[in-house]
Amino acid sequence: xxxxxxxxxxxxxxxxxxxxxxxxxxxxxxxxxxxxxxxxxxxxxxxxxxxxxxxxxxxxxxxxxxxxxxxxxxxxxxxxxxxxxxxxxxxxxxxxxxxxxxxxxxxxxxxxxxxxxxxxxxxxxxxxxxxxxxxxxxxxxxxxxxxxxxxxxxxxxxxxxxxxxxxxxxxxxxxxxxxxxxxxxxxxxxxxxxxxxxxxxxxxxxxxxxxxxxxxxxxxxxxxxxxxxxxxxxxxxxxxxxxxxxxxxxxxxxxxxxxxxxxxxxxxxxxxxxxxxxxxxxxxxxxxxxxxxxxxxxxxxxxxxxxxxxxxxxxxxxxxxxxxxxxxxxxxxxxxxxxxxxxxxxxxxxxxxxxxxxxxxxxxxxxxxxxxxxxxxxxxxxxxxxxxxxxxxxxxxxxxxxxxxxx
Amino acid sequence: xxxxxxxxxxxxxxxxxxxxxxxxxxxxxxxxxxxxxxxxxxxxxxxxxxxxxxxxxxxxxxxxxxxxxxxxxxxxxxxxxxxxxxxxxxxxxxxxxxxxxxxxxxxxxxxxxxxxxxxxxxxxxxxxxxxxxxxxxxxxxxxxxxxxxxxxxxxxxxxxxxxxxxxxxxxxxxxxxxxxxxxxxxxxxxxxxxxxxxxxxxxxxxxxxxxxxxxxxxxxxxxxxxxxxxxxxxxxxxxxxxxxxxxxxxxxxxxxxxxxxxxxxxxxxxxxxxxxxxxxxxxxxxxxxxxxxxxxxxxxxxxxxxxxxxxxxxxxxxxxxxxxxxxxxxxxxxxxxxxxxxxxxxxxxxxxxxxxxxxxxxxxxxxxxxxxxxxxxxxxxxxxxxxxxxxxxxxxxxxxxxxxxxx
DNA sequence: AAAACTTTTTTAATTATTTAACAAGTTTGT
DNA sequence: ACAAACTTGTTAAATAATTAAAAAAGTTTT
Numbered sequence: 001x002x003x004x005x006x007x008x009x010x011x012x013x014x015x016x017x018x019x020x021x022x023x024x025x026x027x028x029x030x031x032x033x034x035x036x037x038x039x040x041x042x043x044x045x046x047x048x049x050x051x052x053x054x055x056x057x058x059x060x061x062x063x064x065x066x067x068x069x070x071x072x073x074x075x076x077x078x079x080x081x082x083x084x085x086x087x088x089x090x091x092x093x094x095x096x097x098x099x100x101x102x103x104x105x106x107x108x109x110x111x112x113x114x115x116x117x118x119x120x121x122x123x124x125x126x127x128x129x130x131x132x133x134x135x136x137x138x139x140x141x142x143x144x145x146x147x148x149x150x151x152x153x154x155x156x157x158x159x160x161x162x163x164x165x166x167x168x169x170x171x172x173x174x175x176x177x178x179x180x181x182x183x184x185x186x187x188x189x190x191x192x193x194x195x196x197x198x199x200x201x202x203x204x205x206x207x208x209x210x211x212x213x214x215x216x217x218x219x220x221x222x223x224x225x226x227x228x229x230x231x232x233x234x235x236x237x238x239x240x241x242x243x244x245x246x247x248x249x250x251x252x253x254x255x256x257x258x259x260x261x262x263x264x265x266x267x268x269x270x271x272x273x274x275x276x277x278x279x280x281x282x283x284x285x286x287x288x289x290x291x292x293x294x295x296x297x298x299x300x301x302x303x304x305x306x307x308x309x310x311x312x313x314x315x316x317x318x319x320x321x322x323x324x325x326x327x328x329x330x331x332x333x334x335x336x337x338x339x340x341x342x343x344x345x346x347x348x349x350x351x352x353x354x355x356x357x358x359x360x361x362x363x364x365x366x367x368x369x370x371x372x373x374x375x376x377x378x379x380x381x382x383x384x385x386x387x388x389x390x391x392x393x394x395x396x397x398x399x400x401x402x403x404x405x406x407x
Numbered sequence: 408x409x410x411x412x413x414x415x416x417x418x419x420x421x422x423x424x425x426x427x428x429x430x431x432x433x434x435x436x437x438x439x440x441x442x443x444x445x446x447x448x449x450x451x452x453x454x455x456x457x458x459x460x461x462x463x464x465x466x467x468x469x470x471x472x473x474x475x476x477x478x479x480x481x482x483x484x485x486x487x488x489x490x491x492x493x494x495x496x497x498x499x500x501x502x503x504x505x506x507x508x509x510x511x512x513x514x515x516x517x518x519x520x521x522x523x524x525x526x527x528x529x530x531x532x533x534x535x536x537x538x539x540x541x542x543x544x545x546x547x548x549x550x551x552x553x554x555x556x557x558x559x560x561x562x563x564x565x566x567x568x569x570x571x572x573x574x575x576x577x578x579x580x581x582x583x584x585x586x587x588x589x590x591x592x593x594x595x596x597x598x599x600x601x602x603x604x605x606x607x608x609x610x611x612x613x614x615x616x617x618x619x620x621x622x623x624x625x626x627x628x629x630x631x632x633x634x635x636x637x638x639x640x641x642x643x644x645x646x647x648x649x650x651x652x653x654x655x656x657x658x659x660x661x662x663x664x665x666x667x668x669x670x671x672x673x674x675x676x677x678x679x680x681x682x683x684x685x686x687x688x689x690x691x692x693x694x695x696x697x698x699x700x701x702x703x704x705x706x707x708x709x710x711x712x713x714x715x716x717x718x719x720x721x722x723x724x725x726x727x728x729x730x731x732x733x734x735x736x737x738x739x740x741x742x743x744x745x746x747x748x749x750x751x752x753x754x755x756x757x758x759x760x761x762x763x764x765x766x767x768x769x770x771x772x773x774x775x776x777x778x779x780x781x782x783x784x785x786x787x788x789x790x791x792x793x794x795x796x797x798x799x800x801x802x803x804x805x806x807x808x809x810x811x812x813x814x
Numbered sequence: 815a816a817a818a819c820t821t822t823t824t825t826a827a828t829t830a831t832t833t834a835a836c837a838a839g840t841t842t843g844t
Numbered sequence: 845a846c847a848a849a850c851t852t853g854t855t856a857a858a859t860a861a862t863t864a865a866a867a868a869a870g871t872t873t874t
Contacts, residue, residue, distance in 0.1 A: 004830065004862085025852065034832050039853075062851020063839040147767055156767060203634045215733070219626055226735025227610045230768055233732040238725070238763045241648050248765055318645070322729060325640040326622070328633025356645045358655055360554055360563060361637055411832085411860070432822065441862050446823075469821025470869040 008033060009041050010393040013050065016070035017094050017386050018194050021054050023065035042068060050074050070094045075138045076130070078123055078177075079381035082144040083184065083210070084109050085287065089122055091130045092382040096195065099130055102378070109144070109158040116159050116167065120174050127175075138392050139178040140171070141381035143187035145212075150182050150229040178392050180384050182225075184208065185232055187380030188335050188372075189216020190223050194383050196372040197333045204331040205323050206370075207234070207316060209338025209345075211261045211287070213254060219327070223387075235259070239318055258315040260338050263308045264290045270304060277304040291337060298341045309341055310348045317352025324353070324362050335370035342369055415440060416448050417800040420457065423477035424501050424793050425601050428461050430472035449475060457481050477501045482545045483537070485530055485584075486788035489551040490591065490617070491516050492694065496529055498537045499789040503602065506537055509785070516551070516565040523566050523574065527581050534582075545799050546585040547578070548788035550594035552619075557589050557636040585799050587791050589632075591615065592639055594787030595742050595779075596623020597630050601790050603779040604740045611738040612730050613777075614641070614723060616745025616752075618668045618694070620661060626734070642666070646725055665722040667745050670715045671697045677711060684711035698744060705748045716748055717755045724759025731760070731769050742777035749776055 011031050016022060022030070028038035045051040050071055056064040072095040081088045087107045091099040103126050107115055123140060146157030153168025154160065161167055168179040182190075189198070189206035198204040202221045208214035215234030217224040225231050235255035236248050246253040256262075264284060271281050278297050283289040297305035320332055334345050346367055353362045372379060385392075418438050423429060429437070435445035452458040457478055463471040479502040488495045494514045498506040510533050514522055530547060553564030560575025561567065568574055575586040589597075596605070596613035605611040609628045615621035622641035624631040632638050642662035643655050653660040663669075671694075678688050685704050704712040727739055741752050753774055760769045779786060792799075 023852080035852085036833090036854080037831055059840050060851070061841050061849080063853075065852060217733075219631060220629070222627070224626060224734075227737040228735055228771060231733065231735040233735070233765065233768060236765055237729045237732045239646075239729075250763065250765070322644045323733070325644045326624075326638065326730070326733065327631075328635055328638040328640070330634040356657065358640065358643055358657070361640060364635060430822085442822085443824080443863090444861055466870055467821070468819085468871055470823075470871095472822060 005041060006393075007390075008037070009045060010389060012038070012041060012045065013070055013074070014386055014389045016051065016068065017096075017389075018383070020069045020095065021057065021067040023057060023067050025065060027068075072097065074136075076132050076136050077138055077382050077385040078126060078140040079378045079385075080119070080123065080140065080142040080144075081184070081187075081377035081381055082107070082109065082119075082142065084145060087119065087122070088378060089126045090378050090382075091126060091132065092378070096379060096382065099132070109146075116161070116170075119159075120171055123171075124175060134176070137177055138389065139180060139385040140175065141187075141384035142179065142181045143184045143377050143381045143384070144181065145184050145214075147230050148181055148183045150180075150225055153179070153181055155181065178385075178388070180388055182380075182384055183214070183216075183229075183232065184210075184377055185214025185216045185234075185336075186223055186225065187216070187384060188214070188376040189218055189333075189380070190383050190387070191372055191376040191380035192216075192333050192335055192370060193218050193223070195379055196335070196376065197368045197370050198331055201331050203327065203329045204333055205320070205327065205329045206333045206335050207320070208336035209260065209316070209334060210336040211259060213259050213316065213319075214336065215323075217327070218329075234319060234323075237319065237322065239322070240315075254315065254319045258312040258319075260291065260294070263294060263312050266308050267294065267305065270308070275304050278302040279305060295340045298344055306344060309344050313345045313348030314352045316345070317349035318356055320349060320367075321353055321356035321362075324357055324365055328361060329365060332365060332367045333370055334367070335372065335376050337374055339370045339373055345369065412448060413800075414797070415444070416452060417796060419445070419448060419452065420477055420481070420501075421793055421796045423458065423475065424503075424796075425790070427476045427502065428464065428474040430464060430474050432472060434475075479504065481543075483539050483543050484545055484789050484792040485533060485547040486785045486792075487526070487530065487547065487549040488591070488594075488784035488788055489514070489516065489526075489549065491552060494526065494529070495785060496533045497785055497789075498533055498539065499785075503786060503789065506539065516553075523568070523577075526566075527578055530578075530582060541583070544584055545796065546587060546792040547582065548594075548791035549586065549588045550591045550784050550788045550791070551588065552591050552621075554637050555588055555590045557587075557632055560586070560588055562588065585792075585795070587795055589787075589791055590621070590623075590636075590639065591617075591784055592621025592623045592743075593630055593632065594623070594791060595621070595783040596625055596740075596787070597790050597794070598779055598783040598787035599623075599740050599742055599777060600625050600630070602786055603742070603783065604775045604777050605738055608738050610734065610736045611740055612727070612734065612736045613740045613742050614727070615743035616667065616723070616741060617743045619666050620723065620726075621743065622730075624734070641726060641730075644726065644729065646729070647722075661722065661726045665719040665726075667698065667701070670701060670719050673715050674701065674712065677715070682711050685709040686712060702747045705751055713751060716751050720752045720755035721759045723752070724756035725763055727756060727774075728760055728763035728769075731764050731772055735768060736772060739772060739774045740777055741774070742779065742783055744781055746777045746780055752776065 012027055015030050024039050024042055028035045051068050052071060054067045054069045057067045072093040074094050077092055079090045079092050087105050089103040093099055105122055107118055146155045148155045153166035154164055159167055161170060168181055171179040185208040188208050192198040192206045198218055204218040206216040213235040215232040217232050236253040238252050239254050240252040240257050243251055244256040245251050246256050267279055268284050271277060280293055283293040298309055349367055419434055422437050431446050431449055435442045458475050459478060461474045461476045464474045479500040481501050484499055486497045486499050494512050496510040500506055512529050514525055553562045555562045560573035561571055566574055568577060575588055578586040592615040595615045599605040599613045605625055611625040613623040620642040622639040624639050643660040645659050646661050647659040647664050650658055651663040652658050653663050674686055678684060687700055705716055756774055
């Protein structure tokens, strides 16, 4: 018997996770319930010590509103951010803070079989060492590259199980907690929507500049995933007639003309053919050090590196021009590791828009650089769990041991 | 004092317009209210003669459900479908039937000043001659080409008033009824979503093949319009390196390689340079007769014409490949006047997808030809009014004379 | 052809939610 | 400084909506 007021209370908790310090009036508007009802529910939540008053906010022309926040130790979630080589695991509380330091494991996604089990063991380990009782965990959110069917919980590119078995169900069964997966770029977009540069935006495109180029779409205020969950395949739109073969099998994909990987390769080529630069060839060999080196060079104003970033930026801009024509977004947000290069991206992208986009369409579209940066994917993974909190709390009511088969 | 039950009742009426013959259970699910409540409301609607029972539907394994439909003469709306040269006006009832024949007026959109007044006068005329009392009209829906801000009611391309005054407000004031405008392609998509090939789809792209190429986006079950209402600018995405200047000022737009206009021009060129064909050069001079002639030739299997349509189709397909990468739709629907050519479009579009799209992305995407065809825009214009029926009915409650300034 | 199961319809009891009226605290404008 | 306007907070009464249990009307299985 799920009482309606419980559903509302859970909704309030969810809203307070996504936005600290909301007043009772704010909440009543967000959850679309009357003020007296909202107030009564908050009162009960405060009595149960799930929510605390956080003082008075400034007046907006009337009595000063009391604001509330969720207690950070009420619930916890495990956030997992994977890329092809490195996986980061963190335990995150209700105020989006890391409970302890991030666990980093080197895990190659292509080694299908063992990788999944290693991941599961490490998540279990992270829960254990956190010292937090397991009942306080509400779920595990995982972001990884690949074609992911969010609903079925299948990654068609990596970590696939025999017979297309759902990896979320598989993991949930082993770990005893609900598991949610999504594409890395989608989770970065979710993080930007809830806590970053896209906060409150109804329509935003979040470009994930990384070793490849990803895209997370915020449409009508929510993450858009498409029919099967594959939306946002930005890096393989056929935009160039360069004849260059992409690893996807097609030629002329956006990714053949822009990405950190490409910048790295062009940097090595350039130096080998005698270009003057502050870049240190040695450090370019390893992916991780190459990334550090490139960002440093840009920040120090190295002309050659800036040239490379500018060309890549211009090509991203050509892709963005297509996005703007089709989706008329309010904001374009540059996120992912590449966003560390900062303002350097803006001019070449703007230039590409000037050349390839109808003026009326982009004149009110803002290009912004993420401030979440490398943190984005972990925050997004945590947010993914809370996005699904409605169903989670329902299951918790139903059975004490979770109906994991349903997840 | 808007009673909640009245809001629900209006929602029921709205649902019954969009879908005839719903059972009480169906409705209770759609409007997300309990069965007893829904039943009581329907009872009242039947008593007020707004809704009628339409007999029993087939059983799905239990008692046969009573079904209901909205009375066709309860309310009416004016639907207006404009293109650059011709404007069609119709009065439509609650069962989506034309009350009388469609009024056709030749109205050049570029003659800004007089055109708007002519339109207003003709709409007033259509209301008058329908013989239906004005109180029974709930609103006027208008679809037209151009960059349209739906909320503000401004068309930035045509029919603009001084100081960016809202044309919907202007018209509403003069006509005494709420007025809604939207882009022609968006309304075609709306018609397909509600009554056509996209019925019930959550994610569909509706290509409006006409003198240009338009796009209406159905995302998450609703029309997507973007930040300012400009979404779907499909025909000007920079996809070709052909160097051909488009009227928009850019080069290489999709529209420079596909559209009925282009097919017509290529047909004339071809015949002039001696190609054998059933096409009659004379009839190609006028837009309207050219359209008839081209469709006829395709249906009769004229090789040259089919070649032209195939090339155009292939280029649409290149654009569709981009859409599929970005938005992972369930369905692609070919609508607008060009859809009369039928199946001819499917093979070349599929071919383009094979070449330019990642297999996993398009293998579950269906390409379908509209059955609504030329009717789509008018139906969409009517549906636009009903989409906004919630607010309309609210205003009707508030003031007997409509708060027109709000629309 | 009866038993078992489904789905729809009906009714009454219970619970949830809103409305309305009022109180309290701030800002704005005169 | 003071009224007017506005936002927030409190309470009780009125209303709205859901739940639960059972009846009715079919379908499918045995």
